Amino acid sequence: MSRPLSRPATVLLTGATSGIGAALLDRLLDQGHAVLALSRHAAHLPARAGLHPVTADLTDLAAIPGLAAGLLAAHPGLSVLINNAAVQHARPLTDPASQPRHLIEESALNLAAPALLVQALLPHLLRRPDGVVVNLSSGLATFPKEAGGLYSATKAGLSSFTTALRWQVEGSGLLVSEVVLPLVDTPMTAGRGRGKIAPELAAAAILRGVEARRETIRIGAARALPLLQAVAPWLGRRLLRGN
Numbered sequence: 340m341s342r343p344l345s346r347p348a349t350v351l352l353t354g355a356t357s358g359i360g361a362a363l364l365d366r367l368l369d370q371g372h373a374v375l376a377l378s379r380h381a382a383h384l385p386a387r388a389g390l391h392p393v394t395a396d397l398t399d400l401a402a403i404p405g406l407a408a409g410l411l412a413a414h415p416g417l418s419v420l421i422n423n424a425a426v427q428h429a430r431p432l433t434d435p436a437s438q439p440r441h442l443i444e445e446s447a448l449n450l451a452a453p454a455l456l457v458q459a460l461l462p463h464l465l466r467r468p469d470g471v472v473v474n475l476s477s478g479l480a481t482f483p484k485e486a487g488g489l490y491s492a493t494k495a496g497l498s499s500f501t502t503a504l505r506w507q508v509e510g511s512g513l514l515v516s517e518v519v520l521p522l523v524d525t526p527m528t529a530g531r532g533r534g535k536i537a538p539e540l541a542a543a544a545i546l547r548g549v550e551a552r553r554e555t556i557r558i559g560a561a562r563a564l565p566l567l568q569a570v571a572p573w574l575g576r577r578l579l580r581g582n
């Protein structure tokens with residue numbers, strides 16, 4: 340079993356234009372990997388060696404199988420999928436500004452799109468000795484945020500999906516990693532929260548975790564969550580409710 344990312348790999352990274360995705364993109368390119376950098380505005384990324392921008396809207400769920408097939412045909416060396424793109428509409432349903440389209444976007448982009456990408460790429464990834472799937476979850480998968488009910492639920496769903504996927508491919512050599520992040524200083528968290536970590540730090544920790552073949556990559560304050568859940572779940576709920 341090869342050590343992931345120890346040799347130049349071809350990586351499909353969603354949400355590569357901002358925040359943690361942009362930091363992952365920089366680091367992967369610096370390390371000499373080829374990156375299919377997917378987002379709605381990928382065409383705006385400055386050209387760099389190894390960068391292949393992929394302009395796509397992942398809320399168009401029906402288009403994902405065809406999109407993935409096209410990427411595989413053009414990049415048969417693809418071995419790593421990083422499901423990073425997500426959106427958060429931090430607004431309680433009691434807020435009149437909360438719209439049906441917000442819920443549709445969150446559930447499609449954060450949960451259905453990663454599952455569809457995995458489904459489309461799985462036969463290919465299972466044939467490779469160096470296959471990796473990385474799904475970005477959150478501490479809010481464990482303790483939800485009051486104003487982000489559906490966002491938290493999509494992250495809890497992605498976490499469950501990741502565990503079940505790992506069981507489905509057990510023994511195949513495919514690494515399936517879940518990343519549990521604390522608050523990171525990105526456009527998603529602009530104007531809220533304290534003690535945020537830099538996206539560059541998050542990206543470095545994610546890639547170190549993948550290189551070490553870790554199934555669960557907990558970063559910073561997110562490392563305390565399993566203990567909190569076991570010993571004082573009421574405290575966890577209180578701490579993350581207003582996150």
Ligand SMILES: NC(=O)c1ccc[n+]([C@@H]2O[C@H](COP(=O)([O-])OP(=O)(O)OC[C@H]3O[C@@H](n4cnc5c(N)ncnc54)[C@H](OP(=O)(O)O)[C@@H]3O)[C@@H](O)[C@H]2O)c1
Pocket residue numbers: 353354355356357358359360377378379380381395396397398422423424425426448475476477478520521522523524525526527528
């Ligand atoms: N920031 C945090 O504190 C934090 C904490 C826990 C977990 N996370 C998770 O970490 C990941 C990255 O978060 P972030 O804070 O870096 O977010 P971000 O800065 O808001 O970036 C989101 C990315 O998703 C892309 N995107 C949005 N809508 C899209 C669509 N319809 N189709 C394709 N791409 C789309 C955006 O690019 P375009 O606009 O160009 O499409 C952008 O590149 C997410 O999964 C998030 O849930 C973040």
